[in-house]
Amino acid sequence: MPWWLLVAVxxxxxxxxxxxxxxxxxxxxxxQILRNTWIRDWSNVGxxxxxxxxxFTGMQGSSNYYRPLHMLLYTIAYSLGGLKPYAFHLCxxxxxxxxxxxxxxxxxxxxxxxxxxxxxxxLFALHPIHAESVAWVAGVTDPLCALFYFSALYFYIRxxxxxxxHQSLALCLGAFLLALFSxxxxxxxxxxxxxxxxxxxxxxxxxxxxxxxxxxxxxAALRIHALQTFTIQRAxxxxxxxxxxxxxxxxxxxxxxxxxxxxxxxxxxxxxPATLFxxxxxxxxxxxxxxATVAWKIRNQRILIFLLGFGILTIVPVLNLRGIGENVFxxxxxxxxxxxxxxxxxxxxxxxxxxxxxxxxWLNARAGAFILAxxxxxxxxxxxxxxxxxxxxxxxxxxxxxxxxxxSLIAHNLGRSYFYAGDVQNAxxxxxxxxxxxxxxxxxxxxxxxxxxxxxxGVRYQQGKIAEARDYFTKSYxxxxxxxxxxxxxxxxxxxxxxxxxxxxxYAAAIKVNPNSEVSYSNLAAVCLSAGQFDQAxxxxxxxxxxxxxxxxACVNLARAYGAKGRKPEAFAAYEKVKAIDPSRAGLADAEMxxxxxxx
Numbered sequence: 381m382p383w384w385l386l387v388a389v390x391x392x393x394x395x396x397x398x399x400x401x402x403x404x405x406x407x408x409x410x411x412q413i414l415r416n417t418w419i420r421d422w423s424n425v426g427x428x429x430x431x432x433x434x435x436f437t438g439m440q441g442s443s444n445y446y447r448p449l450h451m452l453l454y455t456i457a458y459s460l461g462g463l464k465p466y467a468f469h470l471c472x473x474x475x476x477x478x479x480x481x482x483x484x485x486x487x488x489x490x491x492x493x494x495x496x497x498x499x500x501x502x503l504f505a506l507h508p509i510h511a512e513s514v515a516w517v518a519g520v521t522d523p524l525c526a527l528f529y530f531s532a533l534y535f536y537i538r539x540x541x542x543x544x545x546h547q548s549l550a551l552c553l554g555a556f557l558l559a560l561f562s563x564x565x566x567x568x569x570x571x572x573x574x575x576x577x578x579x580x581x582x583x584x585x586x587x588x589x590x591x592x593x594x595x596x597x598x599x600a601a602l603r604i605h606a607l608q609t610f611t612i613q614r615a616x617x618x619x620x621x622x623x624x625x626x627x628x629x630x631x632x633x634x635x636x637x638x639x640x641x642x643x644x645x646x647x648x649x650x651x652x653p654a655t656l657f658x659x660x661x662x663x664x665x666x667x668x669x670x671x672a673t674v675a676w677k678i679r680n681q682r683i684l685i686f687l688l689g690f691g692i693l694t695i696v697p698v699l700n701l702r703g704i705g706e707n708v709f710x711x712x713x714x715x716x717x718x719x720x721x722x723x724x725x726x727x728x729x730x731x732x733x734x735x736x737x738x739x740x741x742w743l744n745a746r747a748g749a750f751i752l753a754x755x756x757x758x759x760x761x762x763x764x765x766x767x768x769x770x771x772x773x774x775x776x777x778x779x780x781x782x783x784x785x786x787x788s789l790i791a792h793n794l795g796r797s798y799f800y801a802g803d804v805q806n807a808x809x810x811x812x813x814x815x816x817x818x819x820x821x822x823x824x825x826x827x828x829x830x831x832x833x834x835x836x837x838g839v840r841y842q843q844g845k846i847a848e849a850r851d852y853f854t855k856s857y858x859x860x861x862x863x864x865x866x867x868x869x870x871x872x873x874x875x876x877x878x879x880x881x882x883x884x885x886x887y888a889a890a891i892k893v894n895p896n897s898e899v900s901y902s903n904l905a906a907v908c909l910s911a912g913q914f915d916q917a918x919x920x921x922x923x924x925x926x927x928x929x930x931x932x933x934a935c936v937n938l939a940r941a942y943g944a945k946g947r948k949p950e951a952f953a954a955y956e957k958v959k960a961i962d963p964s965r966a967g968l969a970d971a972e973m974x975x976x977x978x979x980x
Contacts, residue, residue, distance in 0.1 A: 381488045382494075385494065385498050386481050386484060386485070388498075389480050389484050389498060390478070390480060390481050391477075392480075392502055392505050392506070393476055393504075393505035394477045396506055396760055396763060396764070397472075397473045397477075397515075399768075400514065400515045400770070400771075401473070402465075403469055403770060403771045404773070405517060406516060406517075406770055406772060407647075407773070409468075409516075411437075412433070412434075412518055413463070414463055414930065415927065415928050417896055417926075417927055418436040418451065418455075419455045419457075420455075422455060422459075424455075425452065428448045428451040429561075429602070430602070430605060430606055431606050432446055432606055432607055433447050433451060437894050437896055437897075438894045438895040438896045438897075444611055446603040446606045447521060447561065447562060447563055449524060449561045450520065450521050450524065450562060453471055454468070456471070457470075457471050463930065465517065468520075469515075469517060471520060472516075472520050472523060475520065475526075475527055476505075476510065476513070477505075478523075478527055479504070479530060480501045482526075482527065482530035482531060482534060483501045483504040483719050484497045484498055486530060486533055487500040487723045487727075489534060490537065490683050490686075490727075491723075493727075493730065495730070496723065496726045496727050496730055497723075499726035499752055500719075500722045500723035500725075500726055500727075501722075503726070503755070503756070504722040506759040507642065507718050507721075507722060507759060508642040508759060508763045509642040509645065509715075509718060510718070510763065511645070511763055511767045511770070512647065512711050512770070513712045515766075515767040515769075515771075519712050521562060521563045522563065522715035522716065523715060524563070525559050525565050525566055526715055526716045527562075528555045528556070528558040528559035529555075529559045529565070529566055530719065531555040532553075532555035533569075533573075533576075535549070535552035536548075536552045536576065539552060540582065549588065553591055553595060556592060556595060557599065560595070560599040561599070564697055565697055565716050568693050568694050568696060570593065570596070571693055572690055573588065573589070574589060575686065575690070576686055579683075580683075580686065611700075617824065619653060624701060626661070627653055627654055628699040629664055629668070630660055630661065631698075631699055631701075632692070632695060632699060633663070633664040633668060634709060635698075635709075635714060636671065636692065636695070637667060638711070639714055639717055639720065639721035640721050642711075642762065645711050645766055645783075647776060647780045647784075648707055648780050648784050648787045648790050649707065649708070650786045650787050650823075651707075651823055674688070675688060681731055684731065687719075687720045688720065691717045691718075691724070694716050694717040695713070698710070708823070726752070773793070774794075774797055777793050777794035786817055786820070786821065787817070788817035788818040788832070789814075789828050791810050791813045791817055792810070792811060792814035792831055792832050794810045795811035795813075796835055798810060799811075799838055802964065804839055804843060807835070807838075807839050808839045808843075812836070814832045814835070815829075815836065818832060826859050827860070831856075833852045833853070833859070834856050834865055834866065836852045837850075837851075837852030837856065837869060838869065840852060841872065841873070846873060849873055853866065853870050856869070857870060862893055864890045864893045864897050867887070867890035867893065867900075868890045868903060870886045871883045871885075871886030871887045871890065874886060875903070875906065878910075880907050880911055883903075883907050884904070884907055887900050887903050887907065888904075891904075897927070898927040898928040898931050899924070899931075899933075901920045901927070901934070902934040904920040905917045905918075905921040905924065905938070905941065909940055909941055914941050914944045914945045917941035917944075918938060918942065920937075921934045921938035924937075930961045935954050935955075936954075936958055936968070936969075938954045939951045939952075939955045939958065939972070942954060943972070943976045943979075948977070951973075952973060952976070955972060955973045956969075
């Protein structure tokens with residue numbers, strides 16, 4: 381494979397996605413990056429490899445995510461650009477570009493045909509279903525895992541083509557282990573390797589599968605140590621065995637269809653169980669009939685059969701409905717499986733073209749290249765359109781509510797975004813909408829309900845309705861008595877009622893739950909300010925800013941504490957930082973600076 385073709389594929393992928401560099405942090409990014417102190421210090425690498433991805437919060441809780449390379453990549457991005465979004469987006473872009481190169485290499489190894497390989501790499505580069513994995517910083521786990529998964533597949537294929545294959549096999553094993561450390565999708569690789577051996581008429585190489593099993597055992601031991609279990613059940617719904625199987629097949633049919641036809645994309649798909657004779661059940665049956673027919677037609681095309689099986693096998697891990705959570709179906713889960721569709725299409729078309737003896741004269745290689753170009757332009761346009769949805773929280777949540785109007789979680793997130801922007805009226809509207817949707821939803825997450833109560837309580841608090849706010853916060857407390865946010869909000873109610881002692885108890889309890897909570901430390905600073913304990917207020921505010929340097933509340937409390945101590949230069953510097961990190965509070969900072977300057 382000429383090197384310049386690989387560079388061309390990477391360049392197309394890079395240029396198509398470079399626009400995401402100026403996108404903001406959205407969704408989970410705010411908490412997983414901005415409030416993650418572990419990624420700011422390389423000394424935490426050991427902890428990253430021995431805990432779950434949320435351990436940096438200090439909270440004890442269950443998680444299905446043991447992904448140390450995910451957090452390690454964030455550490456690298458932070459070293460490059462601090463807490464600026466561009467450094468994290470750049471990692472996504474580069475990983476996606478490398479994955480496209482690997483798709484091309486795998487395609488060439490499988491088919492020994494440059495056109496098929498390059499076409500597959502370009503289709504992968506511009507596949508609209510990849511928008512979420514590339515444009516959303518937290519979606520990086522998909523291209524990160526794919527980088528090592530595709531590398532493992534490439535080296536595994538190469539190991540069978542060489543007389544001395546020990547080096548390729550060693551590289552395959554190393555890539556497999558790194559893929560496991562990136563995301564759970566890598567569980568399927570040993571099965572894919574066996575499927576490859578069977579499809580290409582090779583003997584099943586049990587000695588190799590034993591090596592994969594040994595590596596998986598090492599990974600499993602580390603995972604169990606980090607999570608205290610191998611996997612947990614997270615679903616807020618119940619399905620009997622028959623319903624579970626039926627809905628797993630319905631989801632599989634949707635995934636397979638969207639690999640080839642990226643329709644109905646959304647950041648959140650609301651799950652409603654299907655029944656066999658409902659339209660979706662009938663469509664699922666039709667999908668599998670078509671799939672079976674295609675498989676039968678290409679049964680002698682062993683490479684095509686392998687790719688078809690690859691697409692299905694790599695989807696299997698996300699069919700565990702009880703282990704995924706509320707967002708049962710997600711477009712980003714197709715990042716790895718689409719290697720199959722992106723290579724199947726050009727390989728299948730090439731096979732048809734070769735076997736079509738009566739094809740028209742005009743249907744030659746140039747016509748094929750022109751058709752491919754049209755498909756790539758259309759795919760690229762759709763990709764750009766889908767990536768733009770992820771540029772900021774308001775765009776993401778508003779568009780997702782338009783596409784998935786029954787999404788309670790997204791309605792709550794939108795309400796929270798309005799709340800933080802100071803738009804209490806719209807915050808109330810969307811939090812009430814979220815509560816209504818939650819009541820009518822099939823998946824009833826108590827965690828989501830708790831957050832909705834917190835949102836409604838926050839709105840009432842800002843409206844000065846302290847008693848109503850306390851009622852909502854109390855409802856949250858009944859659902860999650862050891863939740864950091866619940867304890868903070870109850871502390872804020874007591875602070876508003878001037879019961880500083882009770883407020884301190886709630887804030888201290890929140891810190892006990894999460895020792896890395898900048899909000900709790902900032903709130904403690906506010907209480908100490910009101911109680912005249914200025915030195916302690918300074919210490920708490922500084923601790924909050926150590927955890928989250930861009931937290932304007934802590935900056936305000938620090939400036940006020942410095943001012944109360946008569947340390948005007950330090951107070952002015954803190955106020956200037958408030959203006960820099962939160963321009964909406966510039967008026968407040970200027971007013972307090974003038975008052976402080978006039979003070980003798």
